[in-house]
Amino acid sequence: MALQINAYLNFKGTCREAMTFYQQCLGGELTLQTVAETPMAAQCPAGMQHHIMHSMLISGGMVLMGSDMIGPDGFIPGNDVTLSVGGGSIQETEALFNKLAEGGQIAEPFKEMPWGAKFGAIADKFGKRWMFNSEINGK
Numbered sequence: 001m002a003l004q005i006n007a008y009l010n011f012k013g014t015c016r017e018a019m020t021f022y023q024q025c026l027g028g029e030l031t032l033q034t035v036a037e038t039p040m041a042a043q044c045p046a047g048m049q050h051h052i053m054h055s056m057l058i059s060g061g062m063v064l065m066g067s068d069m070i071g072p073d074g075f076i077p078g079n080d081v082t083l084s085v086g087g088g089s090i091q092e093t094e095a096l097f098n099k100l101a102e103g104g105q106i107a108e109p110f111k112e113m114p115w116g117a118k119f120g121a122i123a124d125k126f127g128k129r130w131m132f133n134s135e136i137n138g139k
Contacts, residue, residue, distance in 0.1 A: 003088035009066040012075040015052035028059025039114040082129040093134035100124050
């Protein structure tokens with residue numbers, strides 16, 4: 001499968017409401033996964049267990065993703081969209097990660113994660129945020 005780039009939206013506790021609204025407007029199938037439903041639940045405070053760790057709205061060829069999870073800089077309106085790269089092999093994804101990281105800042109090294117993928121995050125040299133996810137078992 002070829003690499004794909006999709007928008008990934010960050011919310012401050014309103015991901016479920018927003019993604020449900022987008023589904024009503026755009027149609028499609030919506031999946032929502034709370035923090036409590038992930039392997040990372042034990043690492044998060046009790047008050048975060050109902051927050052959305054990951055959501056995905058698929059409608060035709062469109063994919064829109066979102067989360068209530070906020071990075072160390074906190075929620076910054078206007079800077080809450082990340083480009084998400086996925087769908088390719090680990091080698092393709094890591095090569096693109098390394099190229100786009102040149103001159104930028106690595107927020108999360110490209111490494112194996114508890115959800116069965118290799119993941120990394122950067123801000124490129126122009127300040128644009130990118131996430132990279134490649135399934136380890138090729139799903």
